[in-house]
Amino acid sequence: MNWxxxxLGGAAGAPLRYLTDRAVQARHGAGTPYVFPWGTFTVNAxxxxxxxxxxxxxxSTPxxxxxxxxxxxxxxxxxxFSYETLRLAETGRGFLAGANLLASLLxxxxxxxxxxELAGGFGGPGV
Amino acid sequence: MSTQDPLPERPVVDPDVDLSVPAQRAETEGPGKWRVLAVIAAGGAAGATARYAATLALPAADDGFPWAIFAVNVTGCALIGVLMVLTVERGRITHPLVRPFLGVGVLGGFTTFSTYAADVSGLLARQEAATAMAYMGATAVAALGAVWAAAALTRALADRRGRTA
Structure with a gap:
């Protein structure tokens, strides 16, 4: 059952990431040379x-x-996330690579x- | 010859989708849209299931270090390096559904950022700060090392074959 x-969750999550990434990139404007990976940053957050x-x-478990x-x-x-960070670093954008890494983690x-916190705090057995 | 990337204006950085690449921008246009979304969903289901299997096969260590997710994320990062070089970077694989299926779906579904972050938070909440920091740092270092090494190796092999072919 859990399988x-x-x-089902995986089949929904991956297309949702793809579509969200597209939407975020499109919002940042076609043609503008933005390089920070906001799309992936957004879905991960x-x-x-x-x-x-x-x-x-x-x-519950299910x-x-x-x-x-x-x-x-x-x-x-x-x-x-890791490939994007690599590409930023190896195209001379080390600062953005580091910023992406630190900001994503934090x-x-x-x-x-x-x-x-919003849902009632840590401490339950689910954590 | 393989002198790549003389600081491109807009490097292709997003394996999920990069709207600066015309072919990827067009993926959601026309009837082909549903085929792309379907292979992403199928890949995501397969990747998530494989990750779930890994967590059942390899439980966390006594100190709470989540070895299964660590291994999953590092492996997935190595594989995305290979895949992106063979598809978008060097064009050795040109089928338009390979990146959506394997990259967005399978590897995106296999690796996870949310469980990683939640495990670090959980360790911190249980006063396992040393393990939390070790896990957070080790994953980041190993994942970035894996994608770098895999991409570098695949580029070298692809370019050597390109010269001798």
Whole structure:
């Protein structure tokens, strides 16, 4: 049962990341030479916030499998984040690479704490 | 010859989708849109399932270090390096659904940032600050090292084959 829920959550999370990334990039204006990976930054922060809410609320195992492991897991990504950071670094944009790394870590961590606080705080067995 | 990237105006940096690449910008146009979204969903389901299997097979260590997610993220970062070089960078693989399926779907669904952040938070909340910092730092260093090494190796192999072919 949990397997199926992970499958469903993953099948929703990956397209959601793709579409969100497109929307964020489009908002930043076609043709403007923006280079900071705002799209991936946004999905990673949003997914971390949602996962914080789930852990703070100590949801049931099936709900966590669907929304936590499946949806949040696939909505967020480390592979895209790392390749983007690499490309920034090797195209002479070391500052942006470092900023992306630090900001993603800090904001992701902060988003989890914020979500958990909003949902009732850490301390439950779900964390 | 392989003198790449003389500081491009706008480097292709986003493996999920990069709207500065015309072919990728057009992925959601016309009836092909649903095929792209379908392969991303299928890949995401496969990647998430593989990650779930890894967490069941390799539970956290006694000190709470989440080895399964660590291994998943580092492996996924190495593989995205190989994939992006073979597809977008060097064009060795040209099928338009390969990046959406394997990159956006499978590897994006396999690796995770949210569980990583939540595990660090959970360790901090349980007063395991040393493990939390070690996990956060080790993942970042190993993941970036993996994508760099995999991309460099794949570029070298692709360019050597390109010269001898």
């Amino acid at each position: 199926l829920l992970v499958v 949003a997914g971390s916030l949602l996962l914080g809410l789930l852990t703070g609320a100590t949801v 709900v966590y499998a669907l929304l936590g492991t499946g949806l949040c897991g696939a909505l967020t990504t480390y592979s895209t 904001v992701g961590l902060g988003a989890v704490f914020l979500g958990a």
